[in-house]
Amino acid sequence: MKWLTDNLERFLIWVLSSGPLPRHVAFVMDGNRRYARQHQKRVFEGHSDGFMALRRVLRICMLLGVETVTVYAFSIENFKRSQEEVEALMSLAEDKLIELCEHGDLLDQYGVRLNVLGKRDLLPESVRAAAERAESLTRQNDKAMLNLCMPYTSREEMATALQSTVEEALASDVDLSSLSEKDVDKHLYTSQVGSPPVDILIRTSGVKRLSDFLLWQCCEDTQIQFTPTYWPDFGLRDMIPILLDYQRSMWSRQR
Template sequence: MFLVNALKCLQNKVTSKAQQLLLTVLAAGPIPKHVAFVMDGNRRYARNHQKRVFEGHQDGFFALRRMLEICLRLDIKCVSAYAFSIENFKRSPEEVDALMGLAEEKLVELCEHGDLLDQYGVRLNVIGRIDMLPEQVQSAVRKAERMTLHNDRAIFNLCLPYTSRDEMATAIQNCVREVIDSGSDKIITEDDIDGHLMTSKGGSPPVDILIRTSGVKRLSDFLLWQVPIFPR
C-alpha cells in the first residue's frame, strides 16, 4: 500500500528534490516486477478544471509518461497501461477521432531518438485489437514496436484497444485451433491459455500490483486473468 500511495504522490507535481528523496526510499525496499495502471478519469478531470475533453486526454498522456518514467527509474521491469478500451469506440465520433489522433502522435513521440524508451532500454508492446485502429494508427504502432524491438531492459505494454474478455476469448480460440490443427486429443490447460495471452508477447512477468489512478475500485475488464486474486 505504501508503494501504491507513493507512486500516486510521485505522479503529481512535487519538487525534484522531494521526488528524488521518495524514489530513494522506495528503491531501498522490495520492488515489484510488473505494475499495471488503469489511467482513467480524464473526462472527469477535464470537467472539474473547465477544460475540453480532448485537453483532459492530453493531460492523461502526460501523466502516463511521468508514471512510466518513475517506474523505470525504480527499475520495475514491466509496466502495463490501459489506454483505450474496445468499449470506448462507443463514445462520440469526435472524441474517438481525437483519441486516435492523440494515440498516433504519442506513439511516434514515445519512440523518437533519445526519448524515454531508448533511454531506459524499453521494448514497447501494443496489446489489443490493433486491427480495429485506423490505418494510420496501425502504421504508427508497427513503427513504434519496430523501433524498440532491440530494447531488452524493460517492457511497456500499451493496451490499445483492449478488453480482458476479448484477450481471453482470443487465447482460448487459438489454443483450440492449435489442438484441431495438430489432430491430437490434448486437454487445454491454464498454462496453454497463459502462453497465448497478448501479454505473453515479449515475456511479460505476472502482474504484482494494479493501480487505478482515479481511485475508483473496479477492474473495468483489464488484465482479469493476469491479476492475482490473492497477494503473492
C-alpha cells in the same frame, strides 16, 4: 525549486528501493474527462494531459527498476463514445506513439520496448501503422517493457487466447481434453510479449472496478489498489503509499 524537487524525488525513490519492489505494475488510467471538466478544459485536453502523466509515471517506474508497465490506453468499449472524442483519441494515439519512441526520448533513454496489445484490426490504418513503427523503433530495447493495451478488453483477450489454443492443438493432433489453463495462458497478449505476472494493478479516479482489464492476469496474487486521484494528477506522492503497502505485504509473507 526544480533542483530541490528533482533531488527530493530521487531521494524518495532511493528509500523505496531499499525494500522489495514489484516487477510488473498495471494502470487503469481513469479520470481524464472528469479532470478536464474540473479544470474547465476540453475533453481532448484532458486526454493529452493524461499522456503527460503516463510519461511521468513511466519515468518513476523506470527509476524504481520496475520491469514492466502495462496501461489500459483504450477499451474496445470506448468506440461507443461520441465520434468526435473517438477521432480525437485516435489522432492523439497516432501522434504520441511516435513521440514516445523518438530517438533520445523516454523509451530510448531507459531501454524500454513498446508493445501495443489488443484487437489492433479495429484501429484506423494510420494508427496501426504508427503502432507498428513504434514497436519497430524500440524492438532492440531490453531493459524494460511498456504495454499499451489498445483497443483491449480482457474478455476479447481470453477468447482470442482460447481460440489460438484450440487451433494449435488441432493442428498438432493434441487431445483437447488434455488442455489446461497453462496452454491458454501462454496465448494471452501479455504472455506473448514475455510480461511477468502482474504484482500491482492501480486504478485512478476513485472508481472501484476493473472494467474488463487483465482479469485473467489479476486472478491470483495481484494487489489491487484504488486511488481517488485523477490520472493526469497521478505521480510519485500517490505511488508512495501504494508501494509501501506492497512492501508490507511482501515482508509479511516472508515471516
